[in-house]
Amino acid sequence: MSSVAAQRADRLRDLSEVEFDNTFVRELPADPVRNSIPRRVAKASFTHVHPTAVSAPKLLAWSEALAAELGLSRPSPEALEALAGNRVFAGMQPYAARYGGHQFGVWAGQLGDGRAITLGEMIALDGSRQELQLKGAGLTPYSRSADGRAVLRSSLREFLCSEAMHSLGVPTTRALSLVATGEQVIRDMFYDGNPEPEPGAVVCRVAPSFLRFGNFQIHAATEETEELKLLVDYILRTHYPGRTPKEWFHEVCRRTGALIADWMRLGFVHGVMNTDNMSALGLTIDYGPYGWLEGYDPSWTPNTTDADGRRYCYGNQPQIGLWNLARFAESLLPLLPKEELEAGLEVYGTTYSATFRRALAAKLGLAELDDVLVNELFELMAAVETDFTLFFRGLAQVSEANLAGPLLPAFYAEPDAAHRTRLEAWLRAWLAKVSGPAEERAKRMNAVNPKYVPRNYLAQLAIDAMAQGDASVLERLMKVLARPYDEQPGQDDLAERRPEWARSKPGCSALSCSS
Ligand code: AMP
Ligand code: MG
Numbered sequence: 001m002s003s004v005a006a007q008r009a010d011r012l013r014d015l016s017e018v019e020f021d022n023t024f025v026r027e028l029p030a031d032p033v034r035n036s037i038p039r040r041v042a043k044a045s046f047t048h049v050h051p052t053a054v055s056a057p058k059l060l061a062w063s064e065a066l067a068a069e070l071g072l073s074r075p076s077p078e079a080l081e082a083l084a085g086n087r088v089f090a091g092m093q094p095y096a097a098r099y100g101g102h103q104f105g106v107w108a109g110q111l112g113d114g115r116a117i118t119l120g121e122m123i124a125l126d127g128s129r130q131e132l133q134l135k136g137a138g139l140t141p142y143s144r145s146a147d148g149r150a151v152l153r154s155s156l157r158e159f160l161c162s163e164a165m166h167s168l169g170v171p172t173t174r175a176l177s178l179v180a181t182g183e184q185v186i187r188d189m190f191y192d193g194n195p196e197p198e199p200g201a202v203v204c205r206v207a208p209s210f211l212r213f214g215n216f217q218i219h220a221a222t223e224e225t226e227e228l229k230l231l232v233d234y235i236l237r238t239h240y241p242g243r244t245p246k247e248w249f250h251e252v253c254r255r256t257g258a259l260i261a262d263w264m265r266l267g268f269v270h271g272v273m274n275t276d277n278m279s280a281l282g283l284t285i286d287y288g289p290y291g292w293l294e295g296y297d298p299s300w301t302p303n304t305t306d307a308d309g310r311r312y313c314y315g316n317q318p319q320i321g322l323w324n325l326a327r328f329a330e331s332l333l334p335l336l337p338k339e340e341l342e343a344g345l346e347v348y349g350t351t352y353s354a355t356f357r358r359a360l361a362a363k364l365g366l367a368e369l370d371d372v373l374v375n376e377l378f379e380l381m382a383a384v385e386t387d388f389t390l391f392f393r394g395l396a397q398v399s400e401a402n403l404a405g406p407l408l409p410a411f412y413a414e415p416d417a418a419h420r421t422r423l424e425a426w427l428r429a430w431l432a433k434v435s436g437p438a439e440e441r442a443k444r445m446n447a448v449n450p451k452y453v454p455r456n457y458l459a460q461l462a463i464d465a466m467a468q469g470d471a472s473v474l475e476r477l478m479k480v481l482a483r484p485y486d487e488q489p490g491q492d493d494l495a496e497r498r499p500e501w502a503r504s505k506p507g508c509s510a511l512s513c514s515s
Contacts, residue, residue: 011071011125015079018072020091020120024131024209027234029227031098036139040110043224045215045231046095051085051117052138052148054200056182059083060466061156061474063163065482066174066206071125075177082119083177083204085137092120096140099214100221101276102327104311110218111276112142115150118210129208129238132176136202149185153463153507154515155201156474158287160462162205164454164481165284170262171255172284173207189506189514191305199467207283209239213328214276220331232335239281246340249332253325253344255282257351260321265359266450267293267388269314271303272513275324289511292453294498295385295412296378302456305513318352363392365434365445373433376426384419385412387497392449395430396442403427412497450484451495456509457502458494 024046031044041047059080067073081087088094096113103111117137124130135158136150155178162175184197211231219228232245240248259282263270269291270277270284277286291302298315306312312320325348329341361369364377381391390410397406403424404415415423434441458477465473480491502508 012068012073013071014073014076015082016076016089018089018091018122020089020093020122021129022091022093022120023129023234023238024097024118024121025093025095027238028230030095031141033141036096036141036143038139038143038145039141041098041112041141042222043227044098045219045227046097047141049094049096049117049140050088051094051119051134053086054084054181054183054202056180057081057084057086057202058180058182059177060152060180060201060471061159061178061478063159063174063176063478065163065166066176069124069126070122070130070176070206072176080179083134084179084181084202085117085134088119094119096142097210097215098142098218099212099276100218101212101214101274102217102324103274103276104306104309105323107221108274108276109221110142111144111214112218113140114143114146115140115148116205116210130206131208131210133205133207133210134202135205136181136200147185149181149183149200150202151185151187151515152180152199152201152466153460154288155203156463156466157290157459158205159203160459160474160477160481161287161290161454162284163478164484165268167482168262168266168450168453168484170266170268170284171259171282173205173210173279176204176206178203187514189512191512191514207279207281207285209235209281210285211235211239211280212276212285213278213280213324213331214274215280216328217275217331220334225334228331229335232332235280245332245336246344249329249336249341249344250347252280252282252328253348254351256321256325257348258282258355259284260317261352261355261359263317264314264356265363265448266453267296267314268453269293269300269302269312270317271301271306271312271511273312273317273320273324275327278321278324278328288515289513291456291509291511293388294455294509296381296388296391297385298382302510303513304510307510318356321352322348359448362448363395363445364430365396365441367435370433373426373429376429380419380423380426383422384415386410387412389450389453390495390497393446393451393495396445396449398427398431399438400428400431409497446487447485451487452480452484452491454481455498456507456511457498457505460502460505460507463507 028045031047139148165172181200289303301313462474
């Protein structure tokens with residue numbers, strides 16, 4: 001798509017010149033009340049709201065890749081105002097969506113866009129419909145007791161990882177811009193009773209739709225069957241044309257299975273897989289305290305808020321996907337027979353298993369997965385702290401003549417003689433299974449085992465620099481992460497295992513939900 005976009009560079013226009021076509025607000029029931037006072041809303045899928053202006057907007061980062069797909073040029077001063085929430089162009093109809101959700105396994109009632117405000121829907125150069133949504137744009141009726149704002153650190157993390165995920169080949173919401181507000185936001189980052197002012201920011205997120213399981217759940221939970229039906233009709237018409245409700249639910253299950261298989265193959269941990277953070281389009285959505293497996297450990301979670309229960313740890317993600325889909329299915333019971341919903345959950349399971357197995361085989365350069373080999377590998381990786389990304393990347397370089405050598409950069413602790421012997425035995429067994437010329441195999445493996453992932457400590461270095469007014473660290477990271485599977489001379493320092501200083505530094509490994 002980007003090469004097509006490049007050819008159409010002459011068609012790039014400023015955000016101020018874009019025409020909007022807002023199906024969501026046109027076709028779904030609106031809250032008749034138009035103020036942004038936090039409250040319960042009934043019988044509506046959204047509320048018309050207005051972003052709250054900020055004092056000194058400054059563009060910190062811009063995704064050239066996404067802008068090219070949307071046909072947008074770098075923002076004019078007027079466009080920047082819109083991206084900060086200070087201006088609403090003709091044709092935009094800003095709204096906050098109403099949704100609910102199960103948070104950490106418990107129904108939480110009405111949540112909704114508490115700080116996200118969609119500006120409108122535009123048509124990208126490839127003809128696809130794309131919503132532009134500001135995150136951190138001020139109070140809405142769904143803000144509950146919070147402030148409607150976002151801090152720079154979490155906004156930069158969302159901006160960086162959205163675009164990196166896309167380049168890794170994983171379905172995701174995108175991020176167009178990162179704008180500093182010039183205002184401070186008060187956050188208790190460690191939840192230890194010491195709130196501090198931090199710089200605020202607004203991210204412009206982009207996706208065909210930000211609908212979540214929770215948008216459907218809230219109608220079901222409040223027995224709004226008519227509104228539920230309207231919402232299902234809407235998503236079918238707009239985002240799943242030609243599908244029956246049953247086919248649609250099965251497709252959501254299929255996409256969710258494939259999505260979580262992608263997360264697992266890459267070592268991505270979402271961190272807060274509540275049902276309000278699960279996309280009805282099968283996209284990765286709501287980047288909060290996410291992380292990337294460094295030392296392989298199925299019980300690892302980057303989210304300190306979840307450190308006790310570890311509900312959303314790496315190894316639990318596949319089963320949480322199923323649990324979330326089951327709650328989604330329950331909300332559709334007024335519209336679909338139970339058997340058809342249950343059959344959808346089966347689709348999730350079979351899709352996840354088949355996709356993950358295929359991905360693992362590809363990571364290992366095998367035509368078919370060998371369970372004994374894989375089980376022993378994961379035992380090995382857990383026995384001595386081994387970097388997930390570096391191990392798989394290094395594997396392509398392993399040969400009879402150089403067995404463990406290419407894998408040494410992956411170890412956080414020096415493996416002892418016994419571990420090395422066991423690893424070498426595994427490597428010999430693996431070499432006996434692979435076939436074909438080594439060079440071709442390495443190429444195939446490198447195409448699925450990324451060299452670069454947005455490790456938390458790298459994001460934190462970009463945040464620290466940005467807080468000092470230096471955007472270059474983020475810019476470099478964005479550029480390298482746009483080609484995560486390629487060797488990039490001179491950039492190897494971004495593909496190293498997490499340095500020891502970062503192990504327990506806040507933001508560099510684990511994070512709280514505070515954002
Ligand atoms: P999250 O866990 O970030 O997905 O957020 C859960 C809910 O809290 C959603 O309804 C968010 O809109 C809301 N929320 C989180 N942070 C804020 C904030 N600073 N202001 C208003 N609402 C928020
Ligand atoms: Mg959320």
